[in-house]
Amino acid sequence: MAVAPAEALARTDLAAAVRGRDPAVLRAIVEDYLPQILRAARGAGLSAQDAEDVTQETFTTFLEIAPRFEGRSHVRTFLFGILCRKIAETRRGFARQRQHDPIDDAMESRFKTDGSWMRPPAAADALVRLDEIRRFLAECLETSPTAQRMAFFLQEVEGLPRQEICKILEVSATNLDVMLHRLRNRTRECLEAKSVGGSP
């Protein structure tokens, strides 16, 4: 008799069951986390085909290395970690957290040496209206590095705890904040450049 996924995943000996390749548990993990991993791959900016491929590779790897799952982290964290490593293998620069990002220079250039705005954000009320933002947002998000998009997706869409995101991406809490801030700033700069009209 098939075991319901929730019941299989609620086992207190889950890690042992994974290591032992318990079919019911492995099936429950695939059923439960497949949509989330696929969504994350898409959220990181991969095409539909690339996302499907990397998702399959993620779970295939998980099934292969299941005997080595120690249970020190949540299964979800383990899966997302494999996903990020798979993406890093194909996306140059994903794993490398840059000390310097060009967006930092762009933001610096907006301020005088005394800290006051030299080039304040455009008045563009158009920039604030969600309908205007949506027109350009997909294009602007494409300009952000995959790692920053993944960080944003894990926090804002999946709502994962910060500590777990740091573990998945192998970054410190400070680095995570920097990544998220850079993505928002880059997107804001891009949207401002694209937006038309707007009152002075």
Next chain:
Amino acid sequence: MIAGGLAEAPARQRLGVRLHAMLCRHCRRYARQMRAIGTAARELLARPSGEHESLERLRKALLGRIEPPL
């Protein structure tokens, strides 16, 4: 910080940023834009299209690798 990274800052710093935001329209506009971008990006990334077919293909391929439960 003005864009929302206040939660972990010391209380004195948070107060200073908030007071500044009350006085500086440019910073208020910047914060408003950053929040709007966060909201819109969240909505955009939360609803990719065409997932159903991908999920079905993946489910078939992956579950086929796991022996059926006894």
